[in-house]
Amino acid sequence: MFPKPIKSYSSKAQLAYKFALPIALFLWLLPLLAIFMTSIRPVSDIATGNVFGVPSSFQLIQNYSEVFAKTDALRYLINTLLIALPTMVLSVGLACLTGYALAVYKFRWALPLFFLFVAGNFVPFQILMLPVVGISVKLEIINTVPGLVMFHAAFQTGFCTLFMRNFIKALPFELIESARLEGVGEFQIFWHLVLPLVKPAIAALCVLIFTFIWNDFFWATVLIQEDSSLPITVGVRTLNGEFVQQWHLISAASLLAATPPVLMFFIMQKHFIAGLTLGATKG
Amino acid sequence: MSTDVTGSNNRFDTSVTQLVIGGVVLALCVYMLIFVINTTMVQEFYGYSRQINARVPTFFIRMGLLLVALASGFFCITGHSYYKRNKLAVAPWLFLAIGLAFFLVYVIVPIFQSISYSFTKWNGLYDINGVWTGEWVGLHNYRVLWEDPNFWTSLKNNLIWLVLFMLAVPIGLFIALFLNQTVTGIRIYKSLFFFPFVISQVVVGLIFSWAYNPEFGLLSEVWGWFFCEMKENIVGNLTRVCSVEPPSILGDAKMATYGIIAAGIWPQIAYCMILYLTGLNNVSSDQIEAGQLDGAKGWKMLWHVVLPQLKPATFIAIVVTVIGALRSFDMIATMTQGGPYGSTNVLAYYMYEQAVGEGVGRYGYGSAIATVLFLIMLVYISYFLWRMYQDEKEGG
Numbered sequence: 001m002f003p004k005p006i007k008s009y010s011s012k013a014q015l016a017y018k019f020a021l022p023i024a025l026f027l028w029l030l031p032l033l034a035i036f037m038t039s040i041r042p043v044s045d046i047a048t049g050n051v052f053g054v055p056s057s058f059q060l061i062q063n064y065s066e067v068f069a070k071t072d073a074l075r076y077l078i079n080t081l082l083i084a085l086p087t088m089v090l091s092v093g094l095a096c097l098t099g100y101a102l103a104v105y106k107f108r109w110a111l112p113l114f115f116l117f118v119a120g121n122f123v124p125f126q127i128l129m130l131p132v133v134g135i136s137v138k139l140e141i142i143n144t145v146p147g148l149v150m151f152h153a154a155f156q157t158g159f160c161t162l163f164m165r166n167f168i169k170a171l172p173f174e175l176i177e178s179a180r181l182e183g184v185g186e187f188q189i190f191w192h193l194v195l196p197l198v199k200p201a202i203a204a205l206c207v208l209i210f211t212f213i214w215n216d217f218f219w220a221t222v223l224i225q226e227d228s229s230l231p232i233t234v235g236v237r238t239l240n241g242e243f244v245q246q247w248h249l250i251s252a253a254s255l256l257a258a259t260p261p262v263l264m265f266f267i268m269q270k271h272f273i274a275g276l277t278l279g280a281t282k283g
Numbered sequence: 284m285s286t287d288v289t290g291s292n293n294r295f296d297t298s299v300t301q302l303v304i305g306g307v308v309l310a311l312c313v314y315m316l317i318f319v320i321n322t323t324m325v326q327e328f329y330g331y332s333r334q335i336n337a338r339v340p341t342f343f344i345r346m347g348l349l350l351v352a353l354a355s356g357f358f359c360i361t362g363h364s365y366y367k368r369n370k371l372a373v374a375p376w377l378f379l380a381i382g383l384a385f386f387l388v389y390v391i392v393p394i395f396q397s398i399s400y401s402f403t404k405w406n407g408l409y410d411i412n413g414v415w416t417g418e419w420v421g422l423h424n425y426r427v428l429w430e431d432p433n434f435w436t437s438l439k440n441n442l443i444w445l446v447l448f449m450l451a452v453p454i455g456l457f458i459a460l461f462l463n464q465t466v467t468g469i470r471i472y473k474s475l476f477f478f479p480f481v482i483s484q485v486v487v488g489l490i491f492s493w494a495y496n497p498e499f500g501l502l503s504e505v506w507g508w509f510f511c512e513m514k515e516n517i518v519g520n521l522t523r524v525c526s527v528e529p530p531s532i533l534g535d536a537k538m539a540t541y542g543i544i545a546a547g548i549w550p551q552i553a554y555c556m557i558l559y560l561t562g563l564n565n566v567s568s569d570q571i572e573a574g575q576l577d578g579a580k581g582w583k584m585l586w587h588v589v590l591p592q593l594k595p596a597t598f599i600a601i602v603v604t605v606i607g608a609l610r611s612f613d614m615i616a617t618m619t620q621g622g623p624y625g626s627t628n629v630l631a632y633y634m635y636e637q638a639v640g641e642g643v644g645r646y647g648y649g650s651a652i653a654t655v656l657f658l659i660m661l662v663y664i665s666y667f668l669w670r671m672y673q674d675e676k677e678g679g
Contacts, residue, residue, distance in 0.1 A: 017466070
């Protein structure tokens, strides 16, 4: 283990480390803490300059319900769910198929196609922007939730394929070969043998894609102008314009937008980190 | 013997039935699809499909028909004797078909479309007959780009982003080393340190625009501890009097970019940290012990023994950081919208502004900017693919 375990140091150093940890964490999360404190104080506190002290009254519930009452925050949240969940199902489902094809079959196009998925995954969004708007207009789904889902699902299929292909490649190939010798059909092998084995990968991808899509801002601004279809990230930005200088409401709305992915992360932490650090350990 | 014959007979029979059923359903679906598309065309002619509510169901009907058509196509193909003889050659394409088509249509083809737009002058419109209204102008957009000071500012800012964002890698490593201990509750500390990455960039942007606010933000508060004091004014109210006024970071053309980068690097550090934490978990203790026997300690140990083992983590950290830096859009859109006076523009935001910004609509010019950004990114993509190719060759 590196660095040396703290237990091997003097008790003084151990104590210092134990004190340093919470202080470092406090400084690291200071902006978040401060915005949380702002979201629970009355507006008068901000005006009088009481920004970081104890709030003169705790208005947690008032402020947050004011956000819901004054704005369409609830609809924005529902829209985001309607965008994130179908995208998650579509892209992970498709990537199971493509990843399986690229990992298991040895054909000439396997590696070039795999690289195509990987490369497409890294291109800047701006180069896709105008043609994607064009496609959405042609399919008559511009300005709608399905329009956003279609693009996100297609784009995230690239990342998911990268992940799935590497995951399936690491499975023991003998399993598949022996199943083939038994005369099991190709799709049966995929469905009954491989799919149960890639469950951890599916879980990791679902959490990641959900978070990515939840936090997407660019595509929502590009593909959606209609207020009734906006997701929460764009919604919060719009609120920022409406609530000029009403920082207690802006901060409450921001934290509202941040909560679901944070919850997702804490519940599915293991899968989340496994997904993000893919490739960070193999030689 | 007889069972064998009937068996093969049966198989032949099912294949033919499969072919017929699949073929009929396929034909039906294609016919219906054409019908639906024609109907929406008719609707559009009369202006019915202007409402979103009317449009979405047609989309779902189309997609549903397409799916049924695909399924029957697959059903058809797998019933054919050619498939049975060449299973291993055909099956991968069946598995790939939908995902690959989807990805090609929405990601790969648009790249080339955008590049071709960049040689045109176009405002994004089609005329009433659906004919494209743009004109071919060759390299004109790139020549204009060359002389556009805003383009150079954006490019320069992109470079600043790229260079400063790289700091996320060593800082992430440093925090990972700090946290790589086994004391009670360390797991919670690790996940709390990772927190900023999970939050949307828009929210991070809003948090920091508040923090930078010179009147009542976090920064002005901290500033106040050093330079300000509360005094009673003539009317008797407490007001803040500062010897040096707190800076308005986002309002100052010189500082704004750095302010946004400082906000953007926060989640990026968290990402690098988690990469290194996972890497450190897998550092072999044998080699560290061997290093200790050779008298390596502290920095030397880190540099000669640990870092070489963290190479994959470093590689991925650099790749995601470069991509993060070049993709910076959300932060700029929320914090400054490219201002003040375009000083915080980056290529990603400038392209958006030129193409779909209010009253601009220069699709051709925007595409030229996007193409430049794409070419920069292509350098990194090629490098990444080359590295992957090397790994694949080694892995067999």
